[in-house]
Amino acid sequence: MKRVLAKMATVSAAALTMTLIPLAGTSYAAGCYGAGCDNLGPVSQSCDGDAVTKATAYADGSLKAELRWSPACQAAWVRVTDPSGPNAWWPKYGYIEKWSSYGSGFLRSLQVTFPDPGSDWSNMLGGSSYYYRVCIKDSGTNHVDCSTFW
Numbered sequence: 001m002k003r004v005l006a007k008m009a010t011v012s013a014a015a016l017t018m019t020l021i022p023l024a025g026t027s028y029a030a031g032c033y034g035a036g037c038d039n040l041g042p043v044s045q046s047c048d049g050d051a052v053t054k055a056t057a058y059a060d061g062s063l064k065a066e067l068r069w070s071p072a073c074q075a076a077w078v079r080v081t082d083p084s085g086p087n088a089w090w091p092k093y094g095y096i097e098k099w100s101s102y103g104s105g106f107l108r109s110l111q112v113t114f115p116d117p118g119s120d121w122s123n124m125l126g127g128s129s130y131y132y133r134v135c136i137k138d139s140g141t142n143h144v145d146c147s148t149f150w
Contacts, residue, residue, distance in 0.1 A: 037124040053066045054068070063082055063092060065136045092114045
């Protein structure tokens with residue numbers, strides 16, 4: 001009887017271990033890389049998991065635009081946050097700019113409207129050999145606040 005119980009315990013422990021092993025090493029591969037990420041969503045491409053903030057722009061005391069960078073995807077995007085709610089009668093935008101590192105200047109930008117209140121993000125611009133910055137634009141006054149280049 002002891003041998004039967006010992007075998008059952010061993011089989012049960014092995015079965016439990018086999019079901020938990022896949023969970024221990026689960027990782028999600030990035031769906032794009034570098035310039036192949038241009039105009040794709042960071043969440044849908046699993047690029048948001050390792051993202052870090054590299055630069056930030058502020059406006060109107062509470063609006064924030066963050067330059068988010070994913071090392072795994074080698075891509076950047078802007079995340080905008082408005083914690084306070086409606087700010088004006090006209091929309092405000094956060095956008096990310098991609099600039100050439102070879103002196104040819106501005107290449108491309110993507111924008112997202114600030115939510116009232118909350119957070120949102122743009123699609124990505126990719127490639128590690130470029131410069132990026134994020135900006136906030138008030139469409140009513142055309143005033144623009146930008147981060148430093150990264």
